[in-house]
Amino acid sequence: MINKNMTIEEAVKDNPNIIEKLEQVGIDYCCGGSAPLEDAISEIGFDPDSFINILNNIEKPVELDSKLEEVLKLDTDKLIDYIISVHHKKDLELIEEIDKSLRKVIKAHYINHGDNLKDIYQVFLLIKADLIPHFAAEEEIDFPKLKRGEKLDFSTLIAEHEKVGSLLERIKNLTNDFKLPEDACATYSKSYELLKELSDDLKTHIFLENNELFTR
Numbered sequence: 001m002i003n004k005n006m007t008i009e010e011a012v013k014d015n016p017n018i019i020e021k022l023e024q025v026g027i028d029y030c031c032g033g034s035a036p037l038e039d040a041i042s043e044i045g046f047d048p049d050s051f052i053n054i055l056n057n058i059e060k061p062v063e064l065d066s067k068l069e070e071v072l073k074l075d076t077d078k079l080i081d082y083i084i085s086v087h088h089k090k091d092l093e094l095i096e097e098i099d100k101s102l103r104k105v106i107k108a109h110y111i112n113h114g115d116n117l118k119d120i121y122q123v124f125l126l127i128k129a130d131l132i133p134h135f136a137a138e139e140e141i142d143f144p145k146l147k148r149g150e151k152l153d154f155s156t157l158i159a160e161h162e163k164v165g166s167l168l169e170r171i172k173n174l175t176n177d178f179k180l181p182e183d184a185c186a187t188y189s190k191s192y193e194l195l196k197e198l199s200d201d202l203k204t205h206i207f208l209e210n211n212e213l214f215t216r
């Protein structure tokens, strides 16, 4: 049961199915997960009691269907392996696919959408340039230390997550919340789909690190 005294991350751990609703109203559950739920709801102009009521009416996942709930139960070694083999792998693959796809779209739609596509591509490249070394740092330095049981200072990794979070917000704005222009072709549509997939996956990925792995 979700209540007013919880942080956003506690509410998400109580019922991962509320993520969709939080996304819809713009509550940041990954980088801003440690904020009190009540404050986050007030900030977006809703009444905390009635909004929490809505959240409590969202059905909890059936145990086996709930990937996130299962993942949260993994021990630290397994959770690290999971993050690398599922999220790092998927995000890197998506980045390569998006890069190829966006480059085609830029060429094909430059006349009508050049300025907007240029902005999207530049922000995307900033995400790419941040994430490739970020994943390497986690895989080569921080995660092995965690596996050895060393205490770590996570402030750099968390700051990098926040930066990526704000770049994803810029992508969301530049793509008008992933709404395609009327003259979009299949590749345009594919690029937006992939960008949305990357954005969704990164949010779960960052949530797992900030609010679970780094707080153990």
Ligand SMILES: [Fe+2]
Residues within 6 Å of the ligand: 083, 087, 088, 135, 138, 205, 209
């Ligand atoms: Fe990671």
Ligand SMILES: [Fe+2]
Residues within 6 Å of the ligand: 134, 138, 157, 161, 206, 209
């Ligand atoms: Fe990370």
